[in-house]
Every structure is written in C-alpha cells, then in structure tokens.
Amino acid sequence: MATKAIPTIVQLTGAGVSGAPVCRPCAPSGPRSVKDCLACEVRHLALCAALKPDELLSLERIVVGVALPAGKTLFSEGDKADALYHLTDGTMRLVKLLGDGRRQIMGFAFAGDLIGLGVRDGFSSSAEAVDDARLCRFPLKDLGRLFRSFPEMERRLLDTAQRRLASAQDQMLLLGRKSPMEKLASFLLDASARARTAGRPDNPVVLAMSRGDIADFLGLTVETVSRSFSRLKADKVITLPEPTLVRLVDLDRLEELAAGDNDND
Amino acid sequence: MATKAIPTIVQLTGAGVSGAPVCRPCAPSGPRSVKDCLACEVRHLALCAALKPDELLSLERIVVGVALPAGKTLFSEGDKADALYHLTDGTMRLVKLLGDGRRQIMGFAFAGDLIGLGVRDGFSSSAEAVDDARLCRFPLKDLGRLFRSFPEMERRLLDTAQRRLASAQDQMLLLGRKSPMEKLASFLLDASARARTAGRPDNPVVLAMSRGDIADFLGLTVETVSRSFSRLKADKVITLPEPTLVRLVDLDRLEELAAGDNDND
DNA sequence: CGACAGTTTGATGTGTTTCAATGGCCGTGG
DNA sequence: CCACGGCCATTGAAACACATCAAACTGTCG
Numbered sequence: 001m002a003t004k005a006i007p008t009i010v011q012l013t014g015a016g017v018s019g020a021p022v023c024r025p026c027a028p029s030g031p032r033s034v035k036d037c038l039a040c041e042v043r044h045l046a047l048c049a050a051l052k053p054d055e056l057l058s059l060e061r062i063v064v065g066v067a068l069p070a071g072k073t074l075f076s077e078g079d080k081a082d083a084l085y086h087l088t089d090g091t092m093r094l095v096k097l098l099g100d101g102r103r104q105i106m107g108f109a110f111a112g113d114l115i116g117l118g119v120r121d122g123f124s125s126s127a128e129a130v131d132d133a134r135l136c137r138f139p140l141k142d143l144g145r146l147f148r149s150f151p152e153m154e155r156r157l158l159d160t161a162q163r164r165l166a167s168a169q170d171q172m173l174l175l176g177r178k179s180p181m182e183k184l185a186s187f188l189l190d191a192s193a194r195a196r197t198a199g200r201p202d203n204p205v206v207l208a209m210s211r212g213d214i215a216d217f218l219g220l221t222v223e224t225v226s227r228s229f230s231r232l233k234a235d236k237v238i239t240l241p242e243p244t245l246v247r248l249v250d251l252d253r254l255e256e257l258a259a260g261d262n263d264n265d
Numbered sequence: 266m267a268t269k270a271i272p273t274i275v276q277l278t279g280a281g282v283s284g285a286p287v288c289r290p291c292a293p294s295g296p297r298s299v300k301d302c303l304a305c306e307v308r309h310l311a312l313c314a315a316l317k318p319d320e321l322l323s324l325e326r327i328v329v330g331v332a333l334p335a336g337k338t339l340f341s342e343g344d345k346a347d348a349l350y351h352l353t354d355g356t357m358r359l360v361k362l363l364g365d366g367r368r369q370i371m372g373f374a375f376a377g378d379l380i381g382l383g384v385r386d387g388f389s390s391s392a393e394a395v396d397d398a399r400l401c402r403f404p405l406k407d408l409g410r411l412f413r414s415f416p417e418m419e420r421r422l423l424d425t426a427q428r429r430l431a432s433a434q435d436q437m438l439l440l441g442r443k444s445p446m447e448k449l450a451s452f453l454l455d456a457s458a459r460a461r462t463a464g465r466p467d468n469p470v471v472l473a474m475s476r477g478d479i480a481d482f483l484g485l486t487v488e489t490v491s492r493s494f495s496r497l498k499a500d501k502v503i504t505l506p507e508p509t510l511v512r513l514v515d516l517d518r519l520e521e522l523a524a525g526d527n528d529n530d
Numbered sequence: 531c532g533a534c535a536g537t538t539t540g541a542t543g544t545g546t547t548t549c550a551a552t553g554g555c556c557g558t559g560g
Numbered sequence: 561c562c563a564c565g566g567c568c569a570t571t572g573a574a575a576c577a578c579a580t581c582a583a584a585c586t587g588t589c590g
Contacts, residue, residue: 243587
C-alpha cells in the first residue's frame with residue numbers, strides 16, 4: 001500500500017552515494033515513529049502542526065521518511081502526483097525545462113516547506129535536492145482520510161497554497177518587469193526573510209544554491225548574476241566574504257531596489 | 266453583517282456610468298435568489314457546483330451580485346481581503362505595479378473563474394474589469410461556515426488553488442525564459458484553450474484585452490507584441506481579420522513555438 | 531601539483547526597448 | 561455630413577541592456 005511507491009525513493013537515496021546523510025528527525029526511509037514527529041524541528045511550520053501530540057499517532061501509519069542526496073531528483077515534471085512532501089532539512093529547487101534545455105527554477109524550498117503543491121495533471125515541476133535533504137512523505141491517497149479526521153489540516157494546506165500563489169505572483173512581477181539589480185535585491189531580501197522565519201541566520205545569509213541556480217530562478221544568465229553581485233558589492237550594499245555568504249549592509253537601499261521605485265542606478 | 270461590506274461595491278457599480286450593464290444571472294447588486302444560481306451559465310465551473318440544487322438555498326443568504334463596468338477596479342493590491350469573487354460574465358485582469366509605474370498582469374479571468382485567491386495579507390494584486398463584468402461575491406466570514414456544511418466546496422477551492430499555482434508556474438517559465446514569439450504563441454494557445462473549456466468560440470479567438478494588456482501580461486512592450494503579431498501573420502501562422510480577432514491557422518507551428526523546442530525562427 | 535567546477539571579469543553582438551511617426555477607428559461636435 | 565481629436569495598433573530608426581563568447585581566477589579534491 002504505502003510501501004508500494006517507496007522503491008523509487010529507496011533507489012534514489014541509495015544511488016551512488018554511500019555516505020548519504022542519516023535523517024535525524026526522520027528515519028532515512030521506512031515508517032516514522034511518533035517520537036520523530038515530536039522531535040521534529042519544523043513541526044510548527046507544517047501540516048503536522050494541526051495535530052495535537054496524541055493525534056500524531058495517525059501520522060505514524062502514513063508518513064515515511066526520505067533522505068535525498070544533493071543533486072538527486074525527488075520527482076520529475078509530469079510524474080503522476082501520488083504524494084505530498086514536507087522538507088524537514090536541506091534545500092530543494094523546483095525546476096521546469098523548455099524543449100531545448102532552457103531552465104527556469106520556480107522556487108527554492110527550505111526546511112519546513114511543503115513540496116508537491118501546484119499539481120495539474122502530474123507534478124507541475126521537477127523537484128531536485130540542492131544539498132542533502134530529508135523529507136516526510138504523505139501519500140495522497142491517505143491524505144483525504146486524514147483531512148476528514150482533521151479538517152484543520154486541510155485548512156492549513158489551503159492557506160499554504162494561497163501563500164504560495166501570492167509568492168508566485170511576486171515572482172511573476174520580478175521576472176516580467178524588474179531589472180537584474182532589482183531582481184537580485186529582491187532575491188537576497190527574500191532569502192534573508194525566509195531564513196529568519198525558519199530560525200536560521202538571516203544576516204550573513206547563506207546561499208545553498210549556485211550562481212547558475214540563482215540565474216535560472218531570476219530569468220538571467222550566470223554572468224549577469226555575477227556582475228550584479230559585484231555591482232552591489234562595489235556600491236557597498238552587500239559584502240561577499242565567500243560566494244555563498246552574503247552580508248546585507250545597506251538594507252534600505254536593498255529594499256528600495258527591490259521595490260523598483262528607485263532612480264535607476 | 267454581510268451588508269456591511271457592500272457599500273464599496275455599490276459605489277463602484279454606480280461610479281460614473283449610468284448605463285452599467287444589468288447582471289443577468291446575478292442581480293446588479295443586492296442579494297441573489299436561488300433562481301439566479303440555477304440559471305447561472307457557469308455554475309458547473311464554480312464552487313457552487315459542489316452544491317445540489319436544494320442546497321443552493323445556503324448561498325442565497327450569503328452571495329451578492331456585483332456589476333462592474335469596463336475599466337473599473339474591484340479591489341486593489343493590499344486591500345483587506347474580505348471576500349472571494351466568482352466571475353459570471355466578462356473579463357478581468359489581475360494587476361501588480363512597481364513603484365515607478367511599471368505594470369505586470371498576473372493573469373486574466375473569464376466567466377467561471379474565481380477571483381481573490383492568492384491572499385497573503387491583503388489581496389496580492391488589484392482586480393480590474395477589462396470589459397463590463399458581473400460577479401458573485403462570497404464574504405470570507407461566511408465561507409468558513411459554508412465549508413463546514415459542505416466540505417466538498419473547500420476541496421474544490423483547494424483544487425482550484427492548485428491549478429492556479431500550476432498556471433502561475435507555466436507563466437514563470439514563460440516570463441523568465443521564452444522569446445517574444447514563443448510568449449505570444451503560448452498566450453494565443455492558452456486563450457484558445459480557455460475559451461474552449463468555457464464554451465466560447467475558440468478558433469477565431471476573441472481577445473477582449475488591448476495590446477498593452479497583453480504586453481504587460483507577457484513582460485514585453487506594446488511594440489514588441491505588435492511586431493510579434495505581424496510576424497506570426499507574415500509567417501502564415503495566424504490571420505488577423507481585426508486586431509481583436511485571431512484565427513489560429515497553423516496550430517502545429519504554434520505549439521512548437523510555445524513549447525520552445527523550435528529552430529529559433 | 532594538476533584537473534576540474536564554479537565564479538568573476540572582459541570584449542563583442544544582438545534582440546528588445548525606446549523614441550518617433552503614421553494610419554485606422556470611433557465618438558464628438560461643428 | 562464631414563472635420564477633428566483621442567485612442568489604439570502598427571511600423572520604422574536608433575540606442576542600449578543583457579546575452580553571448582572568451583578568458584582568467586579561485587578553491588577543492590584527487
């Protein structure tokens with residue numbers, strides 16, 4: 001039943017990486033225990049927050065832990081959507097491709113985020129691990145029953161979908177109308193804000209993804225992203241101790257840029 | 266209670282236009298009657314489809330009809346979101362603005378579409394009538410109660426939100442990575458497909474919106490949109506009897522363009 | 531130490547924007 | 561009835577921002 005779809009996952013976890021990280025709150029694969037849920041660091045962010053501790057038992061029979069090494073694909077665009085995932089640790093990217101290989105990243109997911117929303121027929125995008133990731137898997141066929149028992153869960157899911165839709169619209173504005181500098185400023189502020197709400201350090205922001213990923217998220221080329229970073233650095237808006245570490249120095253200027261009501265340089 | 270929020274609407278409908286169109290399925294303003302719902306041409310597309318005819322009585326006490334003349338604003342980005350709307354007739358656009366006036370259209374809504382999804386704090390975008398529009402208004406505060414009585418409605422809403430998220434992702438791919446020709450091809454195919462599912466003529470497609478609206482939807486300028494139309498016409502992919510009327514001639518080529526796996530011209 | 535992948539920087543090209551002008555349509559008013 | 565003005569769409573010419581092509585630099589891992 002629930003085990004039927006697991007082989008794919010198991011195959012992924014095991015593929016090519018012997019040192020795959022062991023999932024702390026979740027078992028690397030196989031059923032979870034309630035103890036895991038109680039210890040889960042991001043439980044307050046998730047669907048599970050709709051449940052009281054004693055109700056978590058209902059999850060035990062349904063949820064399966066998944067470990068996904070960096071670079072691996074959880075599911076691909078168009079795959080039959082048979083589960084919803086909750087990212088408990090790591091970073092993932094949601095990717096769409098054009099026929100000739102052009103790539104657009106729909107968004108990044110961090111610990112506490114749901115993955116697998118936005119389904120039309122199959123999954124609307126592929127999900128790939130940026131760094132080593134751990135997830136909890138909720139089979140869709142069990143979800144309906146769960147929602148009937150705990151309507152609060154369904155309400156939270158709807159809320160989440162709404163917030164995701166709002167973010168998607170912000171991104172549409174960014175992609176359609178913002179300049180490279182404005183795009184990067186928006187991206188950095190967003191990354192910082194999300195790190196903050198997730199309880200990770202938000203001022204020197206750690207960027208788990210490569211320049212290429214950022215470019216494909218912002219609708220730019222690697223070179224333009226890199227040049228924009230350099231420009232922000234030259235303008236003393238940020239410092240860049242390492243390529244993956246960004247200190248936001250002039251927040252006002254950054255927000256001015258992101259909002260697009262600036263004197264264009 | 267429900268009447269508290271109506272004045273805004275009444276003001277809108279009445280503002281500056283004496284010849285505001287009378288809402289056929291919905292009364293121009295004020296409460297609806299069940300008879301209206303039964304006669305509603307787009308009921309099968311809406312939340313209301315979750316209800317059996319005899320259950321529609323529950324709606325009567327909640328839903329209010331709204332008539333909105335072309336060009337008028339239903340709500341603005343950031344407004345407190347106190348209602349969900351169902352467009353029964355006409356066309357609307359969802360708009361976001363940048364500080365300096367740059368505009369991005371998040372999408373167009375046609376008869377049968379829900380408006381007011383994607384709420385974060387307030388509405389995430391403004392909603393404006395492209396042509397004369399009529400809507401049904403569902404106050405949010407009554408919606409919770411309605412969902413408890415008819416869980417099927419909430420499920421439909423979640424489904425709708427998911428499909429909207431998937432469309433938003435398609436649009437992100439378009440905005441970030443497609444060329445003007447590819448953007449326009451995608452737009453025309455989508456317009457045709459949506460007209461078809463709504464039961465409107467889908468091959469000579471009628472475009473209710475201006476070139477400017479299309480430009481702001483596709484992240485282009487009016488001039489580039491116009492040039493792309495001309496190019497498609499010259500390539501015998503479409504004909505353009507009138508600026509608002511597009512006949513799709515070479516569907517294969519159009520789909521090739523939209524998918525982005527083409528030999529770039 | 532050398533190979534490699536990722537990042538940055540430089541030089542060049544080009545597709546889209548910007549600026550400008552023309553033509554068509556429609557409603558208004560002479 | 562036609563003249564006029566406004567709005568929208570189209571087309572042309574020019575400028576420029578970002579992409580492309582190319583090379584140097586950095587850090588990492590064998």
